[in-house]
Amino acid sequence: MEDRNRITRLHTLLVVCLVLFAVLLGRMVYLQLWRGDYYAKQSDGNRLRQSRILAPRGIIYDSEGKELVNNLPGYAVVLQKQSSYKPETLQQH
DSSP: OHHHHHHHHHHHHHHHHHHHHHHHHHHHHIIIIISHHHHHHHHHHHHOOOOOOOOOOOOEEOTTSOEEEOOOOOOOOOOOOOSOOOHHHHOOO
């Protein structure tokens, strides 16, 4: 009688463990296969974020009151060496 009770408990515990394992495995498959793209985009959104940082600096003058440095943005155009360029690339606007 006691052995039968013990076997019944072991079978019940085994079934509970298998059901729990199946639920966890099913959830993992759902998250990886069906929702994987969504969470990949979410993680990229958390990792890659553009923000504009303004550096408020004043204008620097020399001892004679002549402006040395201002806050206007500067841009640089660089052409990399290659065999030929399209004419519209080299046109000046």
